[in-house]
Amino acid sequence: MVDKKVRRALEKVVGRKNVLTEPADLLLYSYDSSTARGQPGAVVLPASTEEVSRVVKVCARHGIPFVARGAGTNLSGGSVMLRGGVVIALTRMNRVLEIDVANQRAVVQPGVVNLDLQQALSGHGLQFCPDPASQKVSTIGGNVAENAGGPHCLKYGVTLNHVVGLTVVLPSGEVRRLGGKAGTPPGYDLVGLFVGSEGTLGIATEMVLRLRPLPEEAQIVVALFDTLEAAGETVSRIIAAGMLPAALEIMDRATLEAVEASFPSGLRTDVEAILLIELDGPKGTLDRQAGRCASICRELNARSVEIGRTPEERERLWSARRSAFGATARLSPAMLVNDATVPRTRIAEVLREMQKIERRHGVRIAKIFHAGDGNLHSNILFNRDDPEDFKRAEAASAEIFRLCAGAGGTITGEHGVGAEKPEYMRLIYSAEDIEAQRKLREVFDPLGLANPGKVLPERAGVTEGDA
Amino acid sequence: MVDKKVRRALEKVVGRKNVLTEPADLLLYSYDSSTARGQPGAVVLPASTEEVSRVVKVCARHGIPFVARGAGTNLSGGSVMLRGGVVIALTRMNRVLEIDVANQRAVVQPGVVNLDLQQALSGHGLQFCPDPASQKVSTIGGNVAENAGGPHCLKYGVTLNHVVGLTVVLPSGEVRRLGGKAGTPPGYDLVGLFVGSEGTLGIATEMVLRLRPLPEEAQIVVALFDTLEAAGETVSRIIAAGMLPAALEIMDRATLEAVEASFPSGLRTDVEAILLIELDGPKGTLDRQAGRCASICRELNARSVEIGRTPEERERLWSARRSAFGATARLSPAMLVNDATVPRTRIAEVLREMQKIERRHGVRIAKIFHAGDGNLHSNILFNRDDPEDFKRAEAASAEIFRLCAGAGGTITGEHGVGAEKPEYMRLIYSAEDIEAQRKLREVFDPLGLANPGKVLPERAGVTEGDA
Numbered sequence: 001m002v003d004k005k006v007r008r009a010l011e012k013v014v015g016r017k018n019v020l021t022e023p024a025d026l027l028l029y030s031y032d033s034s035t036a037r038g039q040p041g042a043v044v045l046p047a048s049t050e051e052v053s054r055v056v057k058v059c060a061r062h063g064i065p066f067v068a069r070g071a072g073t074n075l076s077g078g079s080v081m082l083r084g085g086v087v088i089a090l091t092r093m094n095r096v097l098e099i100d101v102a103n104q105r106a107v108v109q110p111g112v113v114n115l116d117l118q119q120a121l122s123g124h125g126l127q128f129c130p131d132p133a134s135q136k137v138s139t140i141g142g143n144v145a146e147n148a149g150g151p152h153c154l155k156y157g158v159t160l161n162h163v164v165g166l167t168v169v170l171p172s173g174e175v176r177r178l179g180g181k182a183g184t185p186p187g188y189d190l191v192g193l194f195v196g197s198e199g200t201l202g203i204a205t206e207m208v209l210r211l212r213p214l215p216e217e218a219q220i221v222v223a224l225f226d227t228l229e230a231a232g233e234t235v236s237r238i239i240a241a242g243m244l245p246a247a248l249e250i251m252d253r254a255t256l257e258a259v260e261a262s263f264p265s266g267l268r269t270d271v272e273a274i275l276l277i278e279l280d281g282p283k284g285t286l287d288r289q290a291g292r293c294a295s296i297c298r299e300l301n302a303r304s305v306e307i308g309r310t311p312e313e314r315e316r317l318w319s320a321r322r323s324a325f326g327a328t329a330r331l332s333p334a335m336l337v338n339d340a341t342v343p344r345t346r347i348a349e350v351l352r353e354m355q356k357i358e359r360r361h362g363v364r365i366a367k368i369f370h371a372g373d374g375n376l377h378s379n380i381l382f383n384r385d386d387p388e389d390f391k392r393a394e395a396a397s398a399e400i401f402r403l404c405a406g407a408g409g410t411i412t413g414e415h416g417v418g419a420e421k422p423e424y425m426r427l428i429y430s431a432e433d434i435e436a437q438r439k440l441r442e443v444f445d446p447l448g449l450a451n452p453g454k455v456l457p458e459r460a461g462v463t464e465g466d467a
Numbered sequence: 468m469v470d471k472k473v474r475r476a477l478e479k480v481v482g483r484k485n486v487l488t489e490p491a492d493l494l495l496y497s498y499d500s501s502t503a504r505g506q507p508g509a510v511v512l513p514a515s516t517e518e519v520s521r522v523v524k525v526c527a528r529h530g531i532p533f534v535a536r537g538a539g540t541n542l543s544g545g546s547v548m549l550r551g552g553v554v555i556a557l558t559r560m561n562r563v564l565e566i567d568v569a570n571q572r573a574v575v576q577p578g579v580v581n582l583d584l585q586q587a588l589s590g591h592g593l594q595f596c597p598d599p600a601s602q603k604v605s606t607i608g609g610n611v612a613e614n615a616g617g618p619h620c621l622k623y624g625v626t627l628n629h630v631v632g633l634t635v636v637l638p639s640g641e642v643r644r645l646g647g648k649a650g651t652p653p654g655y656d657l658v659g660l661f662v663g664s665e666g667t668l669g670i671a672t673e674m675v676l677r678l679r680p681l682p683e684e685a686q687i688v689v690a691l692f693d694t695l696e697a698a699g700e701t702v703s704r705i706i707a708a709g710m711l712p713a714a715l716e717i718m719d720r721a722t723l724e725a726v727e728a729s730f731p732s733g734l735r736t737d738v739e740a741i742l743l744i745e746l747d748g749p750k751g752t753l754d755r756q757a758g759r760c761a762s763i764c765r766e767l768n769a770r771s772v773e774i775g776r777t778p779e780e781r782e783r784l785w786s787a788r789r790s791a792f793g794a795t796a797r798l799s800p801a802m803l804v805n806d807a808t809v810p811r812t813r814i815a816e817v818l819r820e821m822q823k824i825e826r827r828h829g830v831r832i833a834k835i836f837h838a839g840d841g842n843l844h845s846n847i848l849f850n851r852d853d854p855e856d857f858k859r860a861e862a863a864s865a866e867i868f869r870l871c872a873g874a875g876g877t878i879t880g881e882h883g884v885g886a887e888k889p890e891y892m893r894l895i896y897s898a899e900d901i902e903a904q905r906k907l908r909e910v911f912d913p914l915g916l917a918n919p920g921k922v923l924p925e926r927a928g929v930t931e932g933d934a
Contacts, residue, residue: 100812101707102703102706102707102811102812103810103811103812104706105810125709126709147651147656157624157628158651160651160656160659161624161628174899176899176900176903180875180877181810181875182808182809182810182811182841182875182876182877184614184625184627184663184808184877184879184880184881185877185895186877186878186879186883186884186888186892186895186922187884187892187896187901187904187922187923188660188663188664188904188907188908189614189627189656189659189660189662189663190903190904190907192627192656192659192660193655193656193659193660195656196651196655196656197655212711213709213710213711214709236569239569239571240568240569242592242593242680242681243680244679244680281748281749281752282748282749282752282755282756283752283755284751284752285748285749285750285751285752288749288750289749341649341651342649343570343572343648343649344569344570344649345567345569345570374649408647408648408649409649410647410649410651410652410653411653412651412653413651414651416653417653417654421653425653425654428652428653429654432641432643433643434654436643436657436910436911437654437655437657439910440655440657440907440910441655443903443906443907443910444903455653455654456654
């Protein structure tokens with residue numbers, strides 16, 4: 001726990017009731033959706049940029065590490081405080097400050113839940129494109145920190161492509177405005193640098209988002225396959241045919257079974273893979289595209305192909321997809337979420353290798369893919385109470401990362417590096433590359449207090465942290 | 468000129484005929500399309516990443532500044548060597564190394580001309596979206612260094628959104644690979660940081676580009692207006708109606724006259740503004756959208772509205788737009804290209820103020836706008852032989868930057884800051900913001916040899932350079 005002096009200084013900023021130090025409270029903030037765990041010394045709930053700035057200044061003055069936290073849905077440990085210190089929970093900063101319809105921009109606070117924003121926008125015929133599967137819960141602040149993806153990022157790009165301005169509290173406590181409503185700011189792209197920096201360069205307290213008109217229509221094509229590879233190959237052919245669906249998602253049998261068991265929606269579970277193809281665009285254009293996608297599915301021997309044209313049908317199928325993560329978690333006391341990416345054309349080959357890894361380590365892996373982006377989520381199921389089982393899961397996860405990195409891919413698609421994967425950075429980057437990133441980090445955070453232990457591996461080759 | 472020892476060292480890397488030191492040769496590399504001028508000490512033409520690396524190492528060893536150069540079409544002085552030193556011309560590195568149709572990626576060298584790449588891609592039904600007006604001449608290396616835009620960036624985003632990997636020679640001469648074909652790389656977004664860094668962080672010698680399918684169809688709506696404001700207001704209404712055209716371009720009367728005088732294409736020159744609306748998308752969707760755009764133009768009292776549906780008609784209108792810059796240059800011995808950006812909704816208001824600036828300074832300004840992005844190109848015509856006239860142009864340009872910055876805009880849309888605008892950075896950034904950017908630059912370039920004098924203003928408040 002933080003000492004009395006620090007506690008009083010924090011209380012002076014946010015008021016006594018917004019500083020939590022009771023063990024029961026601290027426990028609630030000691031985990032996220034990853035395997036990382038770490039109990040903070042205090043949790044502070046500021047209400048404004050000004051308060052965040054003053055809280056960070058208290059931390060800087062006392063040499064206390066800090067991490068910002070939204071809904072805690074992070075899948076790589078990014079929002080867990082590894083070294084004692086202060087969790088800055090931004091849940092009270094949850095207002096949509098402005099929806100500028102004419103300029104297609106929204107200005108929001110970090111604690112706004114993604115889906116709440118979408119609902120506020122849809123009345124204006126607009127959307128914020130990034131739609132992580134966690135969107136019912138996760139906040140825009142977290143989406144920005146992790147450069148979140150989501151099914152629709154295939155067509156519309158990840159969070160990075162939809163943030164044009166940030167108000168940022170630097171690790172010194174200073175407040176900076178980066179970018180804004182108009183155009184690309186001159187000089188270095190600091191907005192882009194902050195997006196996805198996982199809380200290691202500072203805390204974004206206000207974000208200016210790029211909006212897009214909602215598509216006039218959407219349709220969904222659902223195909224069932226007897227092999228994962230056939231589903232993967234179908235994805236490649238659809239793209240090669242020059243189509244750019246809004247989403248191309250694959251779920252494997254283990255995931256289908258989990259979804260049906262938890263949220264019955266009539267999905268068949270006797271197939272090895274389901275491919276969801278969402279198409280969107282102007283009225284009158286989708287029937288032909290859906291037909292072309294269906295033909296390609298049949299060429300690859302899909303067992304059945306169904307086209308969903310009504311909003312109800314689409315919603316049913318999408319909600320199954322969005323529930324997949326939670327449903328999968330019910331299959332097993334715990335799971336290790338592997339989030340790797342490979343060039344789209346190597347999906348089928350990588351899937352074959354992954355099945356070998358599964359057998360070799362005796363683990364069950366439920367697979368959900370943003371297949372159009374080559375982003376493979378392998379949920380490795382394990383029993384948290386069995387240390388041997390966890391080791392097997394970790395070994396399988398490490399092999400998957402090596403496999404994907406070796407195939408020209410990378411170790412994260414949209415979940416970040418966080419606390420779980422800094423060591424895997426060495427699969428992608430040389431020691432010099434990592435050192436360059438460290439220097440860059442030190443420009444913003446010379447004291448090393450902003451979310452330490454995350455993203456970059458330790459110099460000695462050992463990951464620190466108490467996870 | 469560089470001394471003999473340096474010259475020999477450079478010749479050892481690239482061969483004698485690829486090191487130019489004759490005054491006549493140096494003169495050719497002493498300018499670009501901006502007002503900046505500076506004669507290099509030598510011009511070196513390397514043929515590979517390896518050679519660029521060794522050339523930069525020679526520069527680093529001897530403390531000689533260097534700048535990479537493509538076609539020299541830069542509009543803010545980015546490719547001019549301000550302090551003697553070495554121009555590294557990348558024109559020999561002009562190969563398209565790979566077109567990976569299935570993954571929709573291209574790997575190219577920096578000297579590839581934008582339009583040559585487009586032509587190589589179109590056979591595969593693909594495109595590289597950034598299409599600067601200079602695309603017939605300008606190179607991908609320059610497009611990346613400047614984060615180039617172009618008419619189609621309204622719908623598809625600027626260069627930043629289409630570069631996924633870079634091979635970079637750092638100012639130390641070390642070679643780094645950033646990003647790659649698959650997904651967003653983990654850690655900090657160094658690819659994004661390099662794109663648009665105007666040669667101040669190193670030299671990109673190979674780029675992995677994101678491609679997109681060519682649209683199935685395109686149509687163009689051309690409307691003539693009696694006031695610039697009406698054209699600007701039309702743009703706002705089209706966007707507010709939820710449409711996202713591929714391009715929304717405005718040219719004013721001065722520009723129209725210039726284009727007609729140089730490249731007669733039947734444009735009317737008795738109107739104050741022409742608005743070009745390009746729509747693209749799947750077959751069968753454009754007639755209705757074009758009709759809606761035409762109605763909006765008529766609501767704003769367009770004098771005439773024409774819809775161009777054939778490729779020939781579109782090409783004629785676009786080539787007029789693309790020629791506008793060159794044609795405008797013929798109106799006057801020289802012009803100062805002002806490239807500012809404002810929030811789209813403030814275009815009409817800013818245009819009114821610009822007309823006042825024109826009258827106040829007694830200058831003629833030919834205006835071409837990427838209006839959908841709020842990116843205003845004001846070409847201020849002046850006589851280079853008349854120092855007083857140049858001063859008037861500079862004063863008008865400074866006022867336009869202040870006007871746009873005050874309206875929530877910024878000082879560059881797509882031409883970069885270069886040598887012309889570092890001092891204007893102070894309109895956008897505080898001294899602390901600029902200092903943070905300087906520190907970031909020093910991480911990559913501690914010796915300050917990579918394109919010095921560009922982008923950031925000098926600490927003392929005086930822009931250096933011999934321009």
